[in-house]
Amino acid sequence: MCEHQRKLVAWLDQELGHDESAEMERHVESCAECRRLAAVYKQVGAAVVAYADEMAAASDHGKAKIWQAGGTGMALRAGAAAAVAIALLIFLVPRGFYSHGVNLHIGYSHIGYSHGVTPKTQLHTQQQPAVTSRPAPTVQEPSQEAALSPATTAQTARRRKMPVVAKNRYAGWPPNEDEPGITIAIPGDAMFPPGAVPEGVDFVAELNVAPEGWARQLRMQPELVTYQRRTR
Amino acid sequence: MSGDSVPFTLPLAGFAGDSGEAAELYLELRKPLLRYLACLGLASDEAQDVVQEAFLKLHGHLDSGGTRANIRSWLFRVAHNQARNRQSSYDRRFGAPLDAGTEPRDEATPERAVLRKEESRRLAAAMAALTEAERECLLLRAEGLRYREIGEVLGIATSTVGDTVERAVKRLAEKMQCVNTKGN
Numbered sequence: 001m002c003e004h005q006r007k008l009v010a011w012l013d014q015e016l017g018h019d020e021s022a023e024m025e026r027h028v029e030s031c032a033e034c035r036r037l038a039a040v041y042k043q044v045g046a047a048v049v050a051y052a053d054e055m056a057a058a059s060d061h062g063k064a065k066i067w068q069a070g071g072t073g074m075a076l077r078a079g080a081a082a083a084v085a086i087a088l089l090i091f092l093v094p095r096g097f098y099s100h101g102v103n104l105h106i107g108y109s110h111i112g113y114s115h116g117v118t119p120k121t122q123l124h125t126q127q128q129p130a131v132t133s134r135p136a137p138t139v140q141e142p143s144q145e146a147a148l149s150p151a152t153t154a155q156t157a158r159r160r161k162m163p164v165v166a167k168n169r170y171a172g173w174p175p176n177e178d179e180p181g182i183t184i185a186i187p188g189d190a191m192f193p194p195g196a197v198p199e200g201v202d203f204v205a206e207l208n209v210a211p212e213g214w215a216r217q218l219r220m221q222p223e224l225v226t227y228q229r230r231t232r
Numbered sequence: 233m234s235g236d237s238v239p240f241t242l243p244l245a246g247f248a249g250d251s252g253e254a255a256e257l258y259l260e261l262r263k264p265l266l267r268y269l270a271c272l273g274l275a276s277d278e279a280q281d282v283v284q285e286a287f288l289k290l291h292g293h294l295d296s297g298g299t300r301a302n303i304r305s306w307l308f309r310v311a312h313n314q315a316r317n318r319q320s321s322y323d324r325r326f327g328a329p330l331d332a333g334t335e336p337r338d339e340a341t342p343e344r345a346v347l348r349k350e351e352s353r354r355l356a357a358a359m360a361a362l363t364e365a366e367r368e369c370l371l372l373r374a375e376g377l378r379y380r381e382i383g384e385v386l387g388i389a390t391s392t393v394g395d396t397v398e399r400a401v402k403r404l405a406e407k408m409q410c411v412n413t414k415g416n
């Protein structure tokens with residue numbers, strides 16, 4: 001066996017020093033066996049790249065199959081999606097924001113959902129400084145114009161009156177009044193293909209944030225949201 | 233280089249001073265990271281989560297004055313460790329390797345699909361026959377990492393990477409040649 005074969009892979013990967021590389025190049029030109037092996041090793045490298053592409057495609061394909069199949073995988077994915085959203089929210093909101101018992105309520109408008117209009121993925125934040133308890137358990141629906149027309153200051157103000165999620169509706173979840181929390185309602189159709197989740201189902205995540213800014217507790221579950229018609 | 237023209241994506245929304253640099257890194261390394269994580273067995277969504285987390289950590293790293301040297305291997309190492317942590321912390325439910333029901337995408341003709349499927353199966357079997365270190369070295373090499381970077385990702389010496397890559401390539405070559413011979 002040619003002793004240069006030992007360095008063939010490193011030579012192909014350009015991991016040899018200049019002198020060694022030049023020597024290998026001269027040798028491969030004159031050695032048929034090393035030339036053949038070099039070609040084989042290149043094929044192997046290409047095959048591994050193809051394998052990686054295949055795996056990535058299969059990973060996406062598996063996702064599509066799970067979407068179609070529904071079931072527990074969807075709930076898990078919903079949890080993952082919400083966790084990422086929460087993590088990003090924590091990250092994006094200044095740390096000092098949480099430090100004195102401040103609640104952050106994230107409402108998610110999906111007006112037009114029942115009219116065949118693609119829901120807009122608008123996150124509305126509501127800041128309630130100096131309030132240590134959670135909001136009253138009211139659920140309101142903003143006007144359709146508010147969601148379907150460009151946002152104005154007045155409309156934004158109306159939206160801010162829209163606490164989407166009521167508190168302490170979770171069976172078996174004890175109230176936790178003395179801790180600040182984040183509640184996020186994400187419409188099912190924002191995370192799943194149309195028709196995969198019954199109309200009106202949101203996924204509600206509730207997060208307790210420690211004064212230091214890290215997430216202390218996370219709860220999440222599907223929620224059937226009933227909207228009250230606005231009277232004005 | 234200015235980052236003004238770089239389209240911002242969600243994981244980068246929090247980057248402040250280094251937005252251009254981080255955005256460039258994200259655009260350059262997102263797909264390689266996703267491919268590598270898929271090969272480690274993560275489902276698409278999980279892989280995306282890991283990549284996002286890795287870039288968030290990168291933000292913290294750069295923000296706290298962390299070194300800018302070897303950022304590529306730094307990101308791969310963070311993603312690699314997170315993927316391994318996930319795999320060891322809970323039962324895997326989806327995103328299994330090719331032999332567990334996830335198949336290549338539709339092909340133009342049934343014949344080609346059958347051939348492609350068979351080829352993929354053999355390749356996956358050959359990769360599965362490698363040791364974990366061999367597989368990881370080869371996959372990182374396929375993403376363009378140098379031996380030094382692979383060593384930093386996996387926490388092994390550069391010389392060990394060289395030996396491992398060489399051994400893995402030769403083992404795969406033997407299997408592929410064996411398959412080709414049988415095929416002919």
